[in-house]
Amino acid sequence: MGEVTALIADIQHCSLHDGPGIRTTVFVKGCPLNCVWCHNPECISPRPEVMYHADKCIGCGHCAEGCFSGARVTCGREMTLDEVMEELRRDKPYYGGSGGLTLSGGEPAIYPEFSAALLDRCAAEGIGRALETSLYAAPEVLMPLLRRCDIVMCDLKHSDPELHKKYTGAGNALILENLRLLDSLGIPIILRTPVIAGLNDDDENITAAAVIAASLKNLKYYELLPYHPLGVSKAAALGREQTIFEAPSPERFRELAEIVKSRSVPLRIAGRGTDI
Amino acid sequence: MNYKERLAELRKTKIRHTLEKRGQQGYMNADDYGTVPLPEGYKFTPVPNSPNGGFYGYTGMAENYCRMLDGHPIYVDPLEMLCGRWRDMMVNYRRATRWDEARFPFDELKPAHELYNITHGIDNDSHFACDYRIGFELGFGGLLDKVRRYAEINTDKKEFYNAEEAVLLAIMRFIGRHIDEIERLLESEERPEIRASLEAMLECNRNVIAKPPKTFLEACQWTAWFNCVSRIYTRDGAGFQLDGLLYPYYKADIESGRLDRDTARFIMSNLLLIDPHYYQLSGVDENDKDLTNELSYLILDAAHDLNIAANLTVRVHENCDPEFLRKAVTCLFRDRNGWPRFCGDDSLANGYMKNGFDKATARQRIAVGCNWMAIPGREFPMNDTVKINVAKVFEVAMSEMKGMGARSTELLFQLFRVHLEKAIAATAQGIHLHIKHQADVTPELVMNLMMNNCIEKGEDISRCAEIYTIGIDGAGLAVAADSFAALEQRVEREGILDWDTVYSALESDYAGTEGERTRAILSSAERYCGGNTAGDRWAVRITEYFTEAISTHPLTWDGSMRLIPGWFSWSRTIEYGKVVGATPNGRHSGAPISHGANPNPGFRPDGAATDMSTGIAAVQPGRGNTAPLQLEFDPKISEEEGGIDRVLDLITTHFRLGGTLININVLDGEKLKAAHANPDLYPDLVVRVTGFTAYFATLSPEFRQLVVDRFVKGF
Numbered sequence: 001m002g003e004v005t006a007l008i009a010d011i012q013h014c015s016l017h018d019g020p021g022i023r024t025t026v027f028v029k030g031c032p033l034n035c036v037w038c039h040n041p042e043c044i045s046p047r048p049e050v051m052y053h054a055d056k057c058i059g060c061g062h063c064a065e066g067c068f069s070g071a072r073v074t075c076g077r078e079m080t081l082d083e084v085m086e087e088l089r090r091d092k093p094y095y096g097g098s099g100g101l102t103l104s105g106g107e108p109a110i111y112p113e114f115s116a117a118l119l120d121r122c123a124a125e126g127i128g129r130a131l132e133t134s135l136y137a138a139p140e141v142l143m144p145l146l147r148r149c150d151i152v153m154c155d156l157k158h159s160d161p162e163l164h165k166k167y168t169g170a171g172n173a174l175i176l177e178n179l180r181l182l183d184s185l186g187i188p189i190i191l192r193t194p195v196i197a198g199l200n201d202d203d204e205n206i207t208a209a210a211v212i213a214a215s216l217k218n219l220k221y222y223e224l225l226p227y228h229p230l231g232v233s234k235a236a237a238l239g240r241e242q243t244i245f246e247a248p249s250p251e252r253f254r255e256l257a258e259i260v261k262s263r264s265v266p267l268r269i270a271g272r273g274t275d276i
Numbered sequence: 277m278n279y280k281e282r283l284a285e286l287r288k289t290k291i292r293h294t295l296e297k298r299g300q301q302g303y304m305n306a307d308d309y310g311t312v313p314l315p316e317g318y319k320f321t322p323v324p325n326s327p328n329g330g331f332y333g334y335t336g337m338a339e340n341y342c343r344m345l346d347g348h349p350i351y352v353d354p355l356e357m358l359c360g361r362w363r364d365m366m367v368n369y370r371r372a373t374r375w376d377e378a379r380f381p382f383d384e385l386k387p388a389h390e391l392y393n394i395t396h397g398i399d400n401d402s403h404f405a406c407d408y409r410i411g412f413e414l415g416f417g418g419l420l421d422k423v424r425r426y427a428e429i430n431t432d433k434k435e436f437y438n439a440e441e442a443v444l445l446a447i448m449r450f451i452g453r454h455i456d457e458i459e460r461l462l463e464s465e466e467r468p469e470i471r472a473s474l475e476a477m478l479e480c481n482r483n484v485i486a487k488p489p490k491t492f493l494e495a496c497q498w499t500a501w502f503n504c505v506s507r508i509y510t511r512d513g514a515g516f517q518l519d520g521l522l523y524p525y526y527k528a529d530i531e532s533g534r535l536d537r538d539t540a541r542f543i544m545s546n547l548l549l550i551d552p553h554y555y556q557l558s559g560v561d562e563n564d565k566d567l568t569n570e571l572s573y574l575i576l577d578a579a580h581d582l583n584i585a586a587n588l589t590v591r592v593h594e595n596c597d598p599e600f601l602r603k604a605v606t607c608l609f610r611d612r613n614g615w616p617r618f619c620g621d622d623s624l625a626n627g628y629m630k631n632g633f634d635k636a637t638a639r640q641r642i643a644v645g646c647n648w649m650a651i652p653g654r655e656f657p658m659n660d661t662v663k664i665n666v667a668k669v670f671e672v673a674m675s676e677m678k679g680m681g682a683r684s685t686e687l688l689f690q691l692f693r694v695h696l697e698k699a700i701a702a703t704a705q706g707i708h709l710h711i712k713h714q715a716d717v718t719p720e721l722v723m724n725l726m727m728n729n730c731i732e733k734g735e736d737i738s739r740c741a742e743i744y745t746i747g748i749d750g751a752g753l754a755v756a757a758d759s760f761a762a763l764e765q766r767v768e769r770e771g772i773l774d775w776d777t778v779y780s781a782l783e784s785d786y787a788g789t790e791g792e793r794t795r796a797i798l799s800s801a802e803r804y805c806g807g808n809t810a811g812d813r814w815a816v817r818i819t820e821y822f823t824e825a826i827s828t829h830p831l832t833w834d835g836s837m838r839l840i841p842g843w844f845s846w847s848r849t850i851e852y853g854k855v856v857g858a859t860p861n862g863r864h865s866g867a868p869i870s871h872g873a874n875p876n877p878g879f880r881p882d883g884a885a886t887d888m889s890t891g892i893a894a895v896q897p898g899r900g901n902t903a904p905l906q907l908e909f910d911p912k913i914s915e916e917e918g919g920i921d922r923v924l925d926l927i928t929t930h931f932r933l934g935g936t937l938i939n940i941n942v943l944d945g946e947k948l949k950a951a952h953a954n955p956d957l958y959p960d961l962v963v964r965v966t967g968f969t970a971y972f973a974t975l976s977p978e979f980r981q982l983v984v985d986r987f988v989k990g991f
Contacts (some may be wrong), residue, residue, distance in 0.1 A: 010882075012882045013807065013880070013882055013885070013886050013887050014882070014884035014885045014886035014887070014926075015882075016913055016916070017916070019702060020917070020918050021918060021921065021922060021925065022886065022922050022926065040382030058789060058792045058796060059789060060789050060790070060792065060796075061789075062793060062795040066772070068793065068796035068797040068800045069792075069793075069796040069800075070796075070800070080458075087807075087809075090807050090886070090887065090890065091884075091886045091887075093890070093932070093933060094886045094925055094926060094929045094930045095925070096921065096922075096925035096929075098918060098921065099922075099925065105838050147461070154814065188876075202425070220475055268917065270628060271912075271916040271917065272912070272915040272916050272917075
């Protein structure tokens with residue numbers, strides 16, 4: 001049996017926005033969803049891909065010998081556990097009491113063996129463990145990963161099953177079921193909704209999300225994440241087109257915040273308080 | 277007017293002064309120094325005592341200083357509680373004839389100084405720290421008595437004592453003119469609260485003109501006077517342990533009911549407004565006991581009230597009050613003025629002890645300069661005045677290797693070592709010359725007053741300091757390290773480039789498409805602070821050799837003197853870069869060199885501050901001087917849950933790993949770019965440039981670009 005590996009899109013050191021404390025975020029490549037607003041489109045395909053950034057091309061004509069200008073970059077590197085652990089250990093002195101690994105993607109559950117082993121190695125070395133997951137995976141695959149974490153960050157992208165399918169490529173039944181199972185584990189949950197104007201920023205959707213959030217026993221907080229078009233240029237570099245959406249206005253966020261707060265759900269907007 | 281309203285007005289005046297000064301002086305690229313604009317028609321003409329038109333030595337300096345101080349504009353703002361401000365500096369008047377080369381030539385050193393782009397420090401001044409306790413104990417009158425008393429003992433030092441006496445009398449006359457002005461203002465001042473504080477200012481100054489300070493207000497006013505008159509002499513900016521030395525005055529006044537906390541806070545804001553001297557806060561004593569006190573907190577609050585540039589350094593030790601450290605970080609994010617910065621006690625004190633000093637002495641060595649530490653009253657370190665551009669040393673070695681047969685990074689490193697050693701030798705000789713003759717050229721007549729031995733022995737501090745631990749900083753570490761790493765990786769390990777191609781690209785400054793491709797190959801190699809990269813390993817190797825070579829360099833004239841290595845470029849990255857051709861890290865000819873111990877911008881795609889911190893912690897020379905970590909943070913971090921804790925984790929970990937100094941900018945990227953495009957719209961935007969903070973609007977466009985680049989490409 002060969003060594004356990006995963007296709008890694010990127011490892012971000014000193015990540016300050018992917019969970020508590022200072023973290024190292026490991027982005028696996030491959031995701032079962034295909035959200036129309038995805039801000040990490042390079043993490044959707046489970047295969048290595050070449051990204052082409054035309055603005056960095058120096059026109060040297062030596063593409064076949066390797067590109068060094070940053071114009072052609074291969075996204076996706078098969079990495080072993082040891083290689084990933086070595087990266088984590090570099091950040092380890094900075095984790096303090098709250099930081100650690102954030103296993104993200106893509107969807108870590110598409111590499112169940114690797115993800116479980118990585119979380120175990122971190123536990124053995126006293127490194128905190130957070131998982132960012134779509135929750136779109138078979139419970140028997142996902143639950144063992146969730147159990148290994150200190151905190152789980154997951155999305156509720158749309159409460160309407162049909163619209164969820166329209167915007168992400170899959171319905172939300174499995175996700176809601178996994179959310180319920182996750183809540184039974186007693187692990188703190190950060191539930192999030194990426195909010196896109198005209199797609200999911202209606203009162204009905206956010207009310208439904210707030211009701212679900214309010215039902216969770218282990219919710220740390222519910223977070224509204226304003227849409228940002230980070231994925232557009234990355235999709236273009238992959239030769240794909242991604243629609244540019246808009247984030248709701250600050251006024252609309254204030255209204256949505258009121259909806260959530262009326263359900264007594266602890267709320268953050270983009271990692272911060274609710275003052276916009 | 278209440279204190280808040282008064283401070284708001286004072287802040288407006290400060291902003292107006294900043295813009296007026298830029299109009300008078302052009303771009304400053306330096307600390308604000310607390311100066312106010314010179315009035316129209318002000319003129320000072322020095323009286324030379326040398327055929328070269330310069331003025332030197334005890335008599336020449338004293339005469340001109342007295343003339344300058346007697347003609348120096350006074351400054352009393354009725355909204356303040358303290359008075360005095362400096363505007364002109366005496367040594368500025370002999371820029372062209374700074375060092376008396378006719379008497380003390382160093383022609384034989386100039387070729388090496390030029391070849392290695394050495395900032396030799398010859399006739400640099402004031403980079404040491406006074407012991408303010410001496411002044412607090414004696415006052416100007418007591419200092420005058422002391423000078424006169426020792427003049428009678430050391431009768432062969434007449435010129436020295438005459439000069440010191442003249443200086444003290446001039447200082448007292450200068451204060452006297454302010455007393456006259458306060459009296460004049462009182463004649464017409466009708467606002468009762470302002471009258472009351474002017475009367476307090478008057479009484480305070482009538483006391484401190486000769487007597488030692490007795491109250492918190494008087495100690496602050498005395499400090500302001502000394503800072504002001506010392507600046508006018510040689511721009512001395514070294515402060516002291518602000519929360520330590522002033523605490524007894526504060527405590528006694530509060531306990532006796534003479535002072536309330538709001539007034540103390542306003543007085544402290546006033547002191548910080550008058551001059552951004554470098555002060556240390558917190559830290560531990562020689563028994564590792566926390567030095568944080570109520571005044572430490574009040575000083576941060578006072579600086580917040582003022583909300584302008586300040587040079588406050590918090591000394592971090594695991595025994596220090598953690599709440600104070602948290603407050604300090606909160607201030608950094610709340611006010612976004614680049615203060616405070618942080619220094620690591622363990623590595624500084626333990627490092628200094630490696631020079632043969634005990635713990636008590638090492639703990640006395642506090643943060644009183646831009647990047648530097650000094651023992652107040654005891655040490656003559658010349659810190660931050662002497663620098664070797666190692667990027668230039670690298671270029672010399674690289675150039676020498678060109679014609680050699682078996683070219684390799686090993687050979688290159690051997691050549692680099694040889695040239696670095698030559699550079700150090702030439703630097704040390706320059707230091708020797710300076711120490712030998714500073715007294716004949718620029719004796720430190722003001723600072724001598726509060727240095728041990730000077731008055732007692734009748735000698736300038738350059739000749740009688742208790743301790744000579746003299747700093748030599750290297751600049752351009754990342755350029756050299758990344759260059760070695762790129763050659764090792766791309767030429768030797770991967771064979772993608774050959775030496776001739778590299779040399780040809782360097783000579784053409786990476787011209788043409790092929791040159792640009794070569795540049796892309798080299799600049800995308802493993803860089804310093806990339807995280808256990810070839811660049812990191814080379815940076816450590818260079819540092820180890822640099823440290824060893826400087827620490828063990830024999831000082832032929834006095835075995836008790838030591839050289840201490842550090843990594844720091846000050847704000848000279850542009851100037852140093854201009855004399856260095858294209859380098860194998862992909863840097864273009866003439867482009868700025870790297871900043872302090874920091875990596876080159878773009879060192880990692882994710883700009884991870886943790887890798888930068890680890891990389892810089894690993895290149896600490898570890899002898900008591902600094903290799904600072906310069907960080908840029910987005911202000912939004914502090915608004916996020918746990919944001920301040922993340923920054924605290926970064927700070928404490930960096931120091932635990934061996935770091936010495938952290939300078940942090942908290943900048944809103946959009947605001948920074950907007951201010952770069954139109955600085956006048958942001959006259960109050962303060963950035964920490966290196967060890968000092970500056971008003972962004974006063975920086976040259978070139979320098980502003982550097983700050984923008986560091987923010988955008990760095991963190």
